Amino acid sequence: MPIIISIVIPIFNAQPYLRKCLDSLISKKLENTIEIILVNDGSDDGSKEIAIEYYHSYNNIQFLNQDNQGVFSARNNGLVHVRGEYVIFLDADDYLVEGAIEHLIRLVRKKSYDIVFFDVKLIGQKSLFKTKPYLPYYEIGSSISKTMFLNNNAIAGYMGGKLIRTMVAKQALSIISYKDIRIELYEDCYFLFCVAIYCKTALTINKEMYVYRVHKRSVTQREMPPQQVIEKLRVSKSYFEELERSFAIDFDKNNLQSLRKINRIVDSSIFIQTAKNSSYIKNIYKAWLLDSRFVNLARIIIYISTIGKIKK
Structure with a gap:
């Protein structure tokens, strides 16, 4: 049976949250239609050991290991190994709601899209002070880049809540020399803009299926001078x-x-x-x-x- 969805998870020091993330994807009935690609980005808190444990326990999990190069490099390293028709990028401290993968598979089996947008739910003590990622509403015939970046004051620059056709994601990767790039801010936006260039069809689902955990250890919440x-x-x-x-x-x-x-x-x-x-x-x-x-x-x-x- 062909793999329909690949889930790429970059991992860096996410030990308290990683099991919840992985358990949200594990399903006996989905093991032949999805693959999970874990990319350890130089973790030193036990995350690597958890990832290896799951890799040995489930046949549809790949494990990749690299020195710490940042989430941008880890995601794109995982993308190179993707075999599914579609790909989701999931942060190791986030997770998908029950039934999300099944719902997405049913949708793309009925009709194929280059990108599917679905809604994000914020949780955590700091979630009240975090702006919810923008959910772009696609209208048939519209430009995808216009839908994502121009139709609203906000921009769709967050990687969560997007199912992307793998062929499109790899086309985007072809114009990014990701092994030579160390981009740490607006890295989601950078990749998604490259994706939008190659997208012709889209669908918006007004349903919260990606759970974004806001916490002080999160990369986006980390204080820097x-x-x-x-x-x-x-x-x-x-x-x-x-x-x-x-x-x-x-x-x-x-x-x-x-x-x-x-x-x-x-x-x-x-x-x-x-x-x-x-x-x-x-x-x-x-x-x-x-x-x-x-x-x-x-x-x-x-x-x-x-x-x-x-x-x-």
């Missing part, structure tokens, strides 16, 4: 600028507008980090001009209302 964040953002921006110069990309109007919007958001993030060091109002205002989402306006309101005591 503002200057370090600025440096990483500038690295990310350089890769987006390189994409714009690339002849490998079909830059129709929507692709170009999408990429320029992403670049504005990265620039906005740089201004926000700069504001933590100096000229707060001035830099947050510049950030808001580039990225007019309410969250940036809220930063100004909070700062003024607390007489400068709170810098979000």
Whole structure:
């Protein structure tokens, strides 16, 4: 029986959450139609041992090991080994709800799509303070890049909640020299933009099937000094600028507008980090001009209302 869905899980020090993640995928009736690819990215907390335990216990699990190179490299290393018709990228501290895989398999057996968007549920103590990832609503005939990056003030730049045709994901990978790239901020957005270029068909499911765990050990919640964040953002921006110069990309109007919007958001993030060091109002205002989402306006309101005591 052909493999329909591959689930790629990059693993780095996720020991408290990894079993829950893997158990959400284990099913006797699905073992011939899905594969699980575990990519250990230099974990040193026992995660590697858990991954190897599951690898030896289930025939449909692959295990890959690499030195710590970051989630971007780990995901793409896993993608190279994917054999399924579709691929889902699942973080090791997240999980899928019961029945999610079966639901997705039924959908793509009825009709094939290049990408399927499904909703994300936030859990955890810090989830109230985290913006829920944007669920793009696809309309037949629309450009996929427009759907993901232009139809709303937000962008679909989070890897969770997406089922991608493997052929499309590997086409995206073909324009990314991922072994030479160390991108740590906006890495999901970078890959998904490359995916959108090659997508022709899509479907949106307004159903929460991906559970995103928000916690202090999460990569996205980890505190870094503002200057370090600025440096990483500038690295990310350089890769987006390189994409714009690339002849490998079909830059129709929507692709170009999408990429320029992403670049504005990265620039906005740089201004926000700069504001933590100096000229707060001035830099947050510049950030808001580039990225007019309410969250940036809220930063100004909070700062003024607390007489400068709170810098979000």
